[in-house]
Amino acid sequence: MKTTILSVTGICFAVSCTRVPAQQEMTTPMLQVTLSPVNDTVKMTEVKSGVYTPFFGKKDTSILVRGFMMDVVPVTNSRFLEFVKRNPQWRRSQVKRIYAESNYLLNWTNDTTLSPAMDPEAPVTNISWFAAKAYCDAAGKSLPTVDQWEYAAMADETTEDARNKTSYNKDILSWYEKPNTAGNRVHQTPENVWGIADLHGLVWEWTADFNEVMLSGESRKDVSNDAAKFCGSGSIGATDLMNYAAFMRFAFRGSLKANYCVQNQGFRAVKNL
Amino acid sequence: MSFILYPISSSNTYTMTRLKFLFCVFLSAWLLNACSSSTPEQTKIPPTEIKVVGESIAELTSPPLVPKPIGNREATKLIVNMEIVEKEGTMADGVKYLYWTFNGTVPGSFIRTRVGDEVEFHLKNHPNNKLPHNIDLHAVTGTGGGAASSFVAPGHEVTFSFKVLNPGLFVYHCATAPVAMHIANGMYGLILVEPEGGLPPVDKEYYIMQGDFYTKGKNGDPGLQPFDMQKAVDERPDYVVFNGRVGSLTGDNSLKAKVGETVRLFVGNGGPNMVSSFHVIGEIFDHVNVEGGGLVNHNVQTTLIPAGGASIVDFKCEVPGTFVIVDHSITRTFNKGSLGMLTVTGDENKQIYSGKQTEGIYQPEGSTIQNMPGEKVPDAPKATSHEERVALGKSVFAKTCQACHQENGQGIPNAFPPLAKSDFLNADVNRAIGVVLHGKTGEVMVNGAKFNGVMPAQVLSDEEIANVLTFVYSSWGNKKQEIKPAMVASQRAH
Amino acid sequence: MKRIICLLFAFCMACKHPAPTPDKVSDESIFNLSATWHTEKGKSIQLKELKGKVLVVVMIYTSCKVACPRLVADMQDIRKNVGNNDKVQYVLVTIDPETDTPAKLKEFAISKEMDGDEWTFLQGNPETVREFANVLSVKYKEISPMDFSHSNIISVFSPRGELLHQQEGLGVNNKETIAAILQAANH
Known part of the structure; x- marks a missing residue:
């Protein structure tokens, strides 16, 4: 019923804007249409503006990241449960396959119950990009961009850019060797200098533009790039192959499709200032 | 006529x-x-044209075993199911490592095909895994050897197909960035493509693959050892081993054959960096498929196996004994782990081998660094009881002594004297301490057998020597004596 | 393989529902997407208005000098080989909605002789483009205001919006794509 009303609105809207194509009018995202808002009160903290050289991109490319607010922890099972209670179309039995594959919320007992083995304060995982985005929309927030996420995540407990520190890379890599961290509670890893926890050491996290990563999984080719597959690809490549902790993160993003639901992947939200 | x-x-x-x-x-x-003649027996069908008949699920085996030979079967559609598993395993006694594996083993399962087979490859990435992976099979004719089509996220499966065109023994490996790390963590294996009619039959076939490993700690440092990218870049491995770990082919795990049997070894080298000088001590390879291809060489002592390459060797076991399989870049064998064994049982043939010489035996060394005067001896944990001493000594034994004296102290006849129920040991404790401290050259009689080898001096602390000897004296029917560090110190002072 | 699954799925659907309601779309259908797009003719449409036709979809941007002209040529080649067929619609979605306004798209269509009824050009907004790219598994990144890096994929959807076939790369043989289109259109 709600859908019908909204598509009617859509048509009215459409009629009203046949004249000129104005960008601003059209920002209705395709998923937000039927969302009920959630009251997300998780603590956010400010990440201040700064310039950083992304791992991918030209070596001399510096990117200005404007200040933004970021959730201090990933979205938990209990927070996501509230969301699906209010938004039945995002329940496991209701979700459309185009938005989430069959292992969406795989370990839940049913549509609105977590399994007894799950910690409500553990990060929600087995979640698709569309579902993560819908949650953020419903909370009045958005998914971080790769730049925002990487910028926030290059900090350690004392420095804003700790990427050259051995300890920083060692800590990240040690996570790869710990099995089943996804079931741990959020906020058990130390907060970084911005006051944000769990960027490393808990789960992988979705980013808004994860699909801009051109890694095909064929790493030898990725280094030189394949102009036949990627237009303009010559300008994108790893700036520092030694930074293999980051390399693995980008490889992971490159292996994803937006409806994938992976056991070791969750998400957190940001808000632009 | x-x-x-x-x-x-x-x-x-x-x-x-x-x-x-x-x-x-x-x-x-x-x-x-x-x-x-203008009417030849049969024109060879080009491999691309070979028709496939039926379909079957490929038999896959864990090392050191290989699937049944293809024999006379026709080309078929072969379904290969391979699961990628990231899991903790044992690199050496007391040393753990997080391996990334194809089907749970290093190297991954052996795949056996014949020319013309159409392989339907199902690559599954276990949901518990942290990382995406893929597979590049050197037997594939096509972009990336399959890597571009097989990139798969955790909890997902990809399928791709290829027709095998060239006979030979080929390496497969993961090619996901950072590729050196994926290979260094154990993501490689072998795929065999047999020619039509199969390889000539032999009695025994085994699967061996060498790999180099790079750990944060030094060789032997206990605990879970993380991967060290810098050492990999510098090509300074801490372990060079067969089949993913120290001791995978020794003791109870050694390969077995009988006198008179022919043995074929499918040997690969996963690398990522080291090139193998593959050699079996006391055997000469009758045939070697050089680099795993069609060129057959004869009467070869040592064959070079490049990283990302393979070799097929065979030989006839004429005499009984233990034949030591090594990378003849020899410090790797005695200091980094590339040592395996083939145990051949059966009747002696004195004409071929008299049994009294020690030809073909290398100066046997343990895997600790030997005789570097002035070097600081590392601190070892202090034992406070006989039991603790035995426990600590066991790991010293595994690292230092086991390669020659064997897991159960049985030694190797004609080469390394036994330590089990050893009259030589039990007769004189101080003499035993002295041998460990200073080494031993020349003839000794142990349990009625004569040995004439060289044992080098061991760079071990007093504590470690006390521990390892306490372990030896407390095991295998020896006289259960505790050796104190002070006793070692007093011998050292001599 | 994906294609096989899709075909298989379409086939199963056909078996299960011998007389499917034409309005019913499956979970996998792109007609579930409710975003609104502008066409080069200045109309606003939702994807589901294209229901009933085989859709051949590609993402490009008109100022591209490298890959897009070749992608467009591939689309033209496919169109030529499929021939006149009113059951097939060719859809070009711009990656660069800021620059590629409907007027710009129309100009582009005319210059490339792609202004027949079987061609549709779509302009969305950055967010809907990102989502649509995710549905097609197209990867793209803005390198500079005038330059995008993107993967070159031509996708074929059934009249009910289910993905049937994807062709990746430039100057690849269009044979399979054409076959997939014809099979779907003549079904």
């Missing part, structure tokens, strides 16, 4: 010889004619 025209006289040897000669000429002419 023409030779019938010649008179045959049994008393005329000249005629006989001549006759034989002519027969040979005739035969050769006939053979040549057959070969060059």
Whole structure:
């Protein structure tokens, strides 16, 4: 019923804007249409503006990241449960396959119950990009961009850019060797200098533009790039192959499709200032 | 036939010889004619044109085993199911490592195909895994050897197909960035493509793959050891091993054969960096498929196996004994782990091997660094009881002594004396301490057998020597004596 | 393989529902997407308005000098080989909605002789483009205001919006794509 009303609105809207194509009018995202808002009160903290050289991109490319607010922890099972209670179309039995594959919320007992083995304060995982985005929309927030996420995540407990520190890379890599961290509670890893926890050491996290990563999984080719597959690809490549902790993160993003639901992947939200 | 025209006289040897000669000429002419004739036996079908018949699920085996030979079967559609598992395993006694594996083993499962097979490859990435992976099979003709089509996220499965065109033994490996790390963590294995009709039959076939490993800690440092990218870049491995770990092919795990049997080894080198000088001590390879391809060399002592390459070797086991399989870049064998064994049982053949010489034996060394005067001896944990001493000594034994004296102290006949129920040991404790401290050269009698080798001095602390000897004296029917560090110190002072 | 699954799925659907309601779309259908797009003719449409036709979809941007002209040529080649067929619609979605306004798209269509009824050009907004790219598994990144890096994929959807076939790369043989289109259109 709600859908019908909204598509009617859509048509009215459409009629009203046949004249000129104005960008601003059209920002209705395709998923937000039927969302009920959630009251997300998780603590956010400010990440201040700064310039950083992304791992991918030209070596001399510096990117200005404007200040933004970021959730201090990933979205938990209990927070996501509230969301699906209010938004039945995002329940496991209701979700459309185009938005989430069959292992969406795989370990839940049913549509609105977590399994007894799950910690409500553990990060929600087995979640698709569309579902993560819908949650953020419903909370009045958005998914971080790769730049925002990487910028926030290059900090350690004392420095804003700790990427050259051995300890920083060692800590990240040690996570790869710990099995089943996804079931741990959020906020058990130390907060970084911005006051944000769990960027490393808990789960992988979705980013808004994860699909801009051109890694095909064929790493030898990725280094030189394949102009036949990627237009303009010559300008994108790893700036520092030694930074293999980051390399693995980008490889992971490159292996994803937006409806994938992976056991070791969750998400957190940001808000632009 | 023409030779019938010649008179045959049994008393005329000249005629006989001549006759034989002519027969040979005739035969050769006939053979040549057959070969060059315009109606040849059968035109070879190009591999791309070979038709497949039916379909079956490929038998996959964990090392050191290989699937059944293909024999005379026709080309078929072969379904291969391979699961990627990231899991903790044992690198050496007391040393853990997080391996990334194809089907749970290092190297991954052995795949056996024949020319013309159409392989439908199902690559599954276990949901518990942290990382995406893929597979590049050197037997594939096509972009990336399959890597571009097989990139798969955790909890997902990809399928791709290829037709095997070239016979040979090929490496497969993961090619996901950072590729050196994926290989260094154990993501490699072998795929065999047999020619039509199969390889010549042999009695035993085994699967061995060498790999180099790079750990944060030094060789032997206990606990879960993380991967060290810097050492990998510098090509300074801490472990060079067969089948993913120290001791995978020794003791109870050693390969077995009987006298008179022919043994074929499918040997690969996963790398990522080291090139293998593959050698079996006391055997000569009758045939070697050089680099795993069609060129067959004969009577080879040591064959070079490049990283990302393979070799097929075979030989006949003529005499019983333990044949040590090594990378003849020899410090790797005695200091980094690339040591395996083939145990051949059966009757002696004194004509072939007298059993008294020590030819073919290397100066046996343990895997601790030997005789570097002035070097600081690392601190070892202090034992406070006999039991603790035994426990600590066991790990010293595994690292330092086991390669030669064997897991159960049984030694190797004619080469390394036994430590089990050893009259030599039990007779004189201080002499034993001295041997460990200073080494031993020349003839010794142990349990009635004569040995004439060299044991080098070991760079171990007093504590470690006390521990390892306490372990030895407390095991395998020896006299259960505790050796104190002070006793070692007093011998050292001598 | 994906294609096989899709075909298989379409086939199963056909078996299960011998007389499917034409309005019913499956979970996998792109007609579930409710975003609104502008066409080069200045109309606003939702994807589901294209229901009933085989859709051949590609993402490009008109100012591209490298790959897009070749992608467009591939689309033209496919169109030529499929021939006149009113059951097939060719859809070009711009990656660069800021620059590629409907007027710009129309100009582009005319210059490339792609202004027949079987061609549709779509302009969305950055967010809907990102989502649509995710549905097609197209990867793209803005390198500079005038330059994008993107993967070159031509996708074929059934009249009910289910993905049937994807062709990746430039100057690849269009044979399979054409076959997939014809099979779907003549079904």
